[in-house]
Amino acid sequence: MTAIAQLGAAAAASPSAAAADRLYPLRRALETLGAPLAALLLAAAAFAVLLAALGKSPADFCALLWKGAFGTWFSWQNTLQRAAPLLLTALCVAVPAQLGLVIIGGEGALALGGLAATVAALPLVGAWTPFVQITMAIAGFAAGGLWIGITGLLRARRGVNETVASLVLSYIGIALFNHLVEGPLRDPASLNKPSTWGIGDANMIGPVPGTELHPGLAVGVIACVLCWVLIFRTSTGFAARVTGGNLRAAQLQGLPVARLIVLACMLGGGFAGLAGMMEVAAVNGRANASLLAGYGYSGILIAFLARHNPLAIIPMAVLLGGVGAAGGLLQRRMDLPDATVVVLQGFIFIAILASETLYGRFAWFQPRGKA
Amino acid sequence: MAPAETVTVAMVAGALRVSTPFLFVSLGECLTERSGRINLGNEGVLVLGAMVGYATSYQTGNPWLGVVSAALAGALLGAAHGGICSLARVNDVAMGIAIMLAGTGIAFFFGKPYVQPSAPQLPRIPLGFWAIESQVRSALEVSPLFFIGLAAAFAMDWFFRATRMGLRVRIVGDSADAARALGLSIHRVRLLATAAGSALAGIGGSFLSLSYPGSWNEGLSSGQGLMAVALVVFARWNPVHCVIAALIFGASGALGPSLQTIGITKGYYLFYGTPYVVTLLILAVTIRPGKALRGMPGELSIGR
Numbered sequence: 001m002t003a004i005a006q007l008g009a010a011a012a013a014s015p016s017a018a019a020a021d022r023l024y025p026l027r028r029a030l031e032t033l034g035a036p037l038a039a040l041l042l043a044a045a046a047f048a049v050l051l052a053a054l055g056k057s058p059a060d061f062c063a064l065l066w067k068g069a070f071g072t073w074f075s076w077q078n079t080l081q082r083a084a085p086l087l088l089t090a091l092c093v094a095v096p097a098q099l100g101l102v103i104i105g106g107e108g109a110l111a112l113g114g115l116a117a118t119v120a121a122l123p124l125v126g127a128w129t130p131f132v133q134i135t136m137a138i139a140g141f142a143a144g145g146l147w148i149g150i151t152g153l154l155r156a157r158r159g160v161n162e163t164v165a166s167l168v169l170s171y172i173g174i175a176l177f178n179h180l181v182e183g184p185l186r187d188p189a190s191l192n193k194p195s196t197w198g199i200g201d202a203n204m205i206g207p208v209p210g211t212e213l214h215p216g217l218a219v220g221v222i223a224c225v226l227c228w229v230l231i232f233r234t235s236t237g238f239a240a241r242v243t244g245g246n247l248r249a250a251q252l253q254g255l256p257v258a259r260l261i262v263l264a265c266m267l268g269g270g271f272a273g274l275a276g277m278m279e280v281a282a283v284n285g286r287a288n289a290s291l292l293a294g295y296g297y298s299g300i301l302i303a304f305l306a307r308h309n310p311l312a313i314i315p316m317a318v319l320l321g322g323v324g325a326a327g328g329l330l331q332r333r334m335d336l337p338d339a340t341v342v343v344l345q346g347f348i349f350i351a352i353l354a355s356e357t358l359y360g361r362f363a364w365f366q367p368r369g370k371a
Numbered sequence: 372m373a374p375a376e377t378v379t380v381a382m383v384a385g386a387l388r389v390s391t392p393f394l395f396v397s398l399g400e401c402l403t404e405r406s407g408r409i410n411l412g413n414e415g416v417l418v419l420g421a422m423v424g425y426a427t428s429y430q431t432g433n434p435w436l437g438v439v440s441a442a443l444a445g446a447l448l449g450a451a452h453g454g455i456c457s458l459a460r461v462n463d464v465a466m467g468i469a470i471m472l473a474g475t476g477i478a479f480f481f482g483k484p485y486v487q488p489s490a491p492q493l494p495r496i497p498l499g500f501w502a503i504e505s506q507v508r509s510a511l512e513v514s515p516l517f518f519i520g521l522a523a524a525f526a527m528d529w530f531f532r533a534t535r536m537g538l539r540v541r542i543v544g545d546s547a548d549a550a551r552a553l554g555l556s557i558h559r560v561r562l563l564a565t566a567a568g569s570a571l572a573g574i575g576g577s578f579l580s581l582s583y584p585g586s587w588n589e590g591l592s593s594g595q596g597l598m599a600v601a602l603v604v605f606a607r608w609n610p611v612h613c614v615i616a617a618l619i620f621g622a623s624g625a626l627g628p629s630l631q632t633i634g635i636t637k638g639y640y641l642f643y644g645t646p647y648v649v650t651l652l653i654l655a656v657t658i659r660p661g662k663a664l665r666g667m668p669g670e671l672s673i674g675r
Contacts, residue, residue, distance in 0.1 A: 102462070102464050102673075158655050164654065164673055172647045175643050176641075301465060337483040343473065353461060354455045354466075356460045
């Protein structure tokens with residue numbers, strides 16, 4: 001769709017006219033920034049009305065939201081901690097999206113990645129720590145990559161729709177996860193919350209010195225930057241974007257479409273698996289139901305908010321992580337249920353996704369020239 | 372009773388109980404998808420329906436009013452999804468997940484005060500009155516909502532086959548061009564189909580809180596709303612097949628607990644995953660590259 005629109009725009013504007021319109025890139029940037037910001041304000045306004053109707057002060061809410069999300073070093077740490085897994089699960093959607101695929105199975109890939117990382121670490125407890133951690137990362141990446149890779153294979157070889165296939169595979173993955181965690185791999189000592197055996201305190205990834213931040217955030221940011229380079233600065237990424245823009249043209253050019261689909265799915269799934277590994281290695285220390293906290297679904301929304309641009313994922317994940325982090329403070333100070341932040345997140349997602357429709361609606365943002 | 376009988380009775384009981392929310396959500400999803408749109412937000416609708424149904428039943432003392440208000444709440448949320456998705460360039464898959472998040476959030480937000488009190492429950496029809504064993508009796512206590520769902524499935528099948536409105540929904544779902552040529556309002560048909568589908572999903576939610584498990588808490592839904600998408604694929608977009616799909620998916624969930632009654636505790640979750648494996652196999656085997664699945668509406672975004 002977009003590629004066709006771009007082609008049309010390119011055909012309409014002759015080279016000299018395009019040259020005359022030097023401010024167009026600036027206006028285009030303004031449009032990409034303005035539409036989601038307007039939507040964000042709309043969501044905030046709707047939420048303020050809701051709060052006022054319930055007799056709570058929207059002004060207090062905003063102040064506390066800011067304080068709980070970005071106001072202090074402590075809240076920044078909390079925010080970034082929550083953003084870390086979202087960076088990786090959003091990549092699970094954004095990377096295949098370059099080929100026009102909509103993958104929604106990140107939740108299952110994350111769970112299996114975390115489980116595989118734990119299983120890989122169990123026989124190695126007591127071994128050299130960096131070796132154990134690297135093995136865990138490889139195992140997590142491989143498990144997630146395999147799971148979404150199956151989706152890609154089904155899509156490329158059999159033409160099975162990837163959205164449905166990834167959702168169904170995600171449920172199969174979660175069923176497998178629950179079976180192993182509550183059955184063969186269960187630590188008998190975990191009574192209330194079935195868990196696997198722990199990976200051992202020595203193998204946990206500690207916080208960055210001087211902070212409470214675990215390195216998962218750095219891994220996520222590096223992954224986003226690497227994906228951006230891969231997509232926008234390499235020929236493989238270009239081939240992927242061509243395929244996403246116009247499948248027929250890509251096939252006629254002889255691009256290896258099937259291989260690109262499988263590769264993109266494996267890469268994306270690998271990142272989701274890595275997110276699971278990080279949650280195990282840096283937070284939980286074992287695989288259990290804590291891995292199924294909805295990071296996979298939030299990742300889908302963040303990728304769409306970022307319009308599948310890996311660099312835009314970073315601020316979006318921090319924004320939504322911040323809203324989540326403020327939940328505890330709002331609950332304590334304003335006596336609001338902890339689901340308040342989920343409602344706000346829902347409003348934000350709906351508004352920003354709906355704002356997609358604003359692109360191209362206003363002629364002022366469009367390329368112009370003397371025609 | 373012999374072990375085999377015990378398992379069968381427990382499984383039939385489980386299937387009848389567990390399948391009802393599956394049935395309503397998959398019927399709702401089926402209606403929405405036949406109009407050419409996917410609604411992953413039915414997960415949020417299910418949770419919201421459970422909360423609204425429970426709260427209404429508690430406040431008014433009438434569980435049937437709870438069912439009606441759950442349907443209304445579902446229709447509202449569905450209309451929000453349908454309305455926003457009519458805007459150009461809005462992705463219905465992503466919007467569905469946003470609606471799912473918002474719906475669960477709103478349900479937890481307003482449902483907090485209703486976690487403790489107990490609301491009047493829906494009555495059950497004692498179909499096992501003839502039996503001597505108490506297990507069989509309790510197993511065959513079926514909620515009237517199950518039969519309403521059954522009736523809804525056949526009514527929807529008739530609606531698609533024999534009514535003008537049903538034909539319109541099918542045209543809009545199969546070919547937007549044909550619908551435009553006939554002068555049908557695509558947006559309006561899809562909006563109504565989405566709202567009606569979500570009303571059904573809302574009723575499925577009210578079953579969760581007013582019949583089985585029969586209470587309201589934040590862990591009530593185990594993802595039936597999202598799974599409905601898989602059920603509809605399994606049922607090939609046919610409402611009557613949705614009944615079979617709901618019973619099979621319900622029974623597979625009930626197989627684990629019923630095997631527990633005779634002391635087999637292994638493999639609980641593997642049985643649970645089996646229908647999804649079957650769905651995936653159906654998808655992988657029956658699709659020929661370049662051809663859509665038989666029965667799939669042509670305009671569905673997940674069909675391309």
